[in-house]
Amino acid sequence: MDTSDYNSKIQELLSDASTYKKVKNDPTNNTLKTTSDLIKKHSEKLNLDLKSIIPTCAKPPKLYGLPKIHKPNAPLRPIVSQIDSPTYRLAQYLANILSPLKGHTRAHTKDSYHFVSEIKDLHLADNETMVSFDVQSLFTCLPVEDCISIVTRRLEENNMPVEYAVLLRHCLTSGYLLWKEEFYKQVDGVAMGSPVSPIVADIFMEDFEEKALLTSPINPRFYKRYVDDTFTILPLDKVTAFIDHLNSLNSKVQFTMELEANNSLAFLDALVIRNPDNTLSHTVYRKKTHTDRYLNGDSHHHPSQLATVGKSLFQRARGICDSKHLAAELQHVKQVLHDNKLRVPRLRVNE
Numbered sequence: 001m002d003t004s005d006y007n008s009k010i011q012e013l014l015s016d017a018s019t020y021k022k023v024k025n026d027p028t029n030n031t032l033k034t035t036s037d038l039i040k041k042h043s044e045k046l047n048l049d050l051k052s053i054i055p056t057c058a059k060p061p062k063l064y065g066l067p068k069i070h071k072p073n074a075p076l077r078p079i080v081s082q083i084d085s086p087t088y089r090l091a092q093y094l095a096n097i098l099s100p101l102k103g104h105t106r107a108h109t110k111d112s113y114h115f116v117s118e119i120k121d122l123h124l125a126d127n128e129t130m131v132s133f134d135v136q137s138l139f140t141c142l143p144v145e146d147c148i149s150i151v152t153r154r155l156e157e158n159n160m161p162v163e164y165a166v167l168l169r170h171c172l173t174s175g176y177l178l179w180k181e182e183f184y185k186q187v188d189g190v191a192m193g194s195p196v197s198p199i200v201a202d203i204f205m206e207d208f209e210e211k212a213l214l215t216s217p218i219n220p221r222f223y224k225r226y227v228d229d230t231f232t233i234l235p236l237d238k239v240t241a242f243i244d245h246l247n248s249l250n251s252k253v254q255f256t257m258e259l260e261a262n263n264s265l266a267f268l269d270a271l272v273i274r275n276p277d278n279t280l281s282h283t284v285y286r287k288k289t290h291t292d293r294y295l296n297g298d299s300h301h302h303p304s305q306l307a308t309v310g311k312s313l314f315q316r317a318r319g320i321c322d323s324k325h326l327a328a329e330l331q332h333v334k335q336v337l338h339d340n341k342l343r344v345p346r347l348r349v350n351e
Helices: 003-014 028-046 088-101 112-119 144-157 163-173 197-215 236-248 303-320 326-339
Strands: 020-023 062-067 076-081 128-135 176-179 182-186 222-226 229-235 255-259 264-267 270-274 280-284
Touching: 003 020, 003 062, 003 076, 028 163, 062 176, 088 144, 088 163, 088 197, 112 222, 112 270, 112 280, 112 303, 128 236, 128 264, 144 163, 144 197, 197 222, 197 236, 229 236, 229 264, 236 255, 280 303, 280 326, 303 326
Parallel strands: none
Antiparallel strands: 020 182, 062 076, 128 229, 128 255, 176 182, 222 229, 264 270, 270 280
8 A cells, every 4th residue: 555545635634524523733741631630539448549640741643554454445544643642551450350351141252262162063954044244444433422421420330430420431532643744533433443441342242242142123133242343143035034133223433244154154263164964164264365474484583483374374274163164174274384484382281
């Protein structure tokens, strides 16, 4: 992507008036003071470590875009680098506080390894299909007030001080960014790049899916979610009705879907394959844009870093592949390591 295309796509993102608004002045100093004052106000109640949370100096968050090269026209994923911004330390602190409030729903899946352990005994009916639902631009479409209300309720349910929600409100509503010497305020949604944003997004999605499943006229036999991406098993003739139901619940939160193709569907790092008898197999999934290029063994990286490449690839293969696909994946990994001039690690049996 050349510079002009990149800049044009960034400008297109910033032109969305429902998400960003240009402001005349640099909000950094004002946000820095407001953040410090708010932390001090609640420090005694929350037993805050002021030295680690109060920002002593700050610089404006900067916007950049990551091209989604696996999608048509390579749209940009907007990232707002919050490091050293006025709310960065507070967002880090809140991420640690709020993290235990998520991950306790039946639909939650922790990672690819957890996911494949949950599907290993599944058997599809002839009229069922695998389908993935994905939220379009989750972070920028999150309704902030809804997020704060949900977090407040979770805090109350867990007998935690609701003052944490006050601090969270400040982090989520004081967002701004710098792009080419111009400042923009984020008027809704949360910034991808803030430490607390993934936690808030997960908590919101848990609440959303709970309401969606309770009110849905169709009850999916299997439904698992990782952040904004779900793996679902539904009767094929009910898929359209189910996504219509999801998209009717909140005008800001809209889903796209991907049906299984050639008897397979990718979810996280796993490719789930429907067998002729309607049981499911699973192996490692690689996007079409994946190049199998890793650290080169002739490079001057520390030996421990070079050794980690092979070990992690072998562990991924053994954690994701079933017995039907493991040998082929291990052979692929060995070839990849050879091509990158990396040593094949000696692993213990239990690794």
